[in-house]
Amino acid sequence: MPENGKQFKPLDPLLHSELRLAVMSILLEVDSADFVYLKAETGATSGNLSVQIDKLQHAGYIEVTKGFKGKMPQTVCSITDCGRDAFAAYVDALRSYIPGR
Amino acid sequence: MPENGKQFKPLDPLLHSELRLAVMSILLEVDSADFVYLKAETGATSGNLSVQIDKLQHAGYIEVTKGFKGKMPQTVCSITDCGRDAFAAYVDALRSYIPGR
DNA sequence: AAAATTTGGTTTATAAAATAAACTACTTTA
């Protein structure tokens, strides 16, 4: 009986991105984080971060609330249950690529 | 003293690709593998596999030998020491994105 | 023995992603 191939689990393309993964990684641990904080922690440019936050939001992986802190605009992000699940699944899928796990 | 950001290690873009990662993962364990085998194991199309093998070769992560098996052409791939190192570094970098490792 | 099909690929075209640069709108400081 031959091997059926497909020993590898597919990697969620929404998470398989350096910046989006970093954002999710942060949000997993902090309850909520704003744009400025995420930008500082990831070292990303504003433009890139803005785009990637949008994608995570549209995927339902994070929740985004735009408001104000004093008079300055503030974008606050937090992870959703769906996002948590997706992250866990992604990490699990990754393991299928790493011999000896 | 504030956090300096950059808690995340950069992910080698050459390995941060589903198919290239799968190819490397296989080659880590098998001494050598030919095009047909890699195609079956990964489920990739020929075109995609051909392109990604090229990239890994030009990066020096794998060695590619084109010859014949009987009368049919055969492309044999094997991982290099450099490739092994890069893979290990990639996995290490990945860990920086996964809370609780 | 031609014609059709399969094998083992490569090349080219297209769609999707990542990223930076330019821009907007408002606020604070000089």
Add this chain to the structure above:
DNA sequence: TAAAGTAGTTTATTTTATAAACCAAATTTT
């Protein structure tokens, strides 16, 4: 009030991933 800074968004460019089309040689079918 002009200049500079803050917090982003939009747009344009480059890179990537992927599939589709192609090719040459080998094999099979008629």
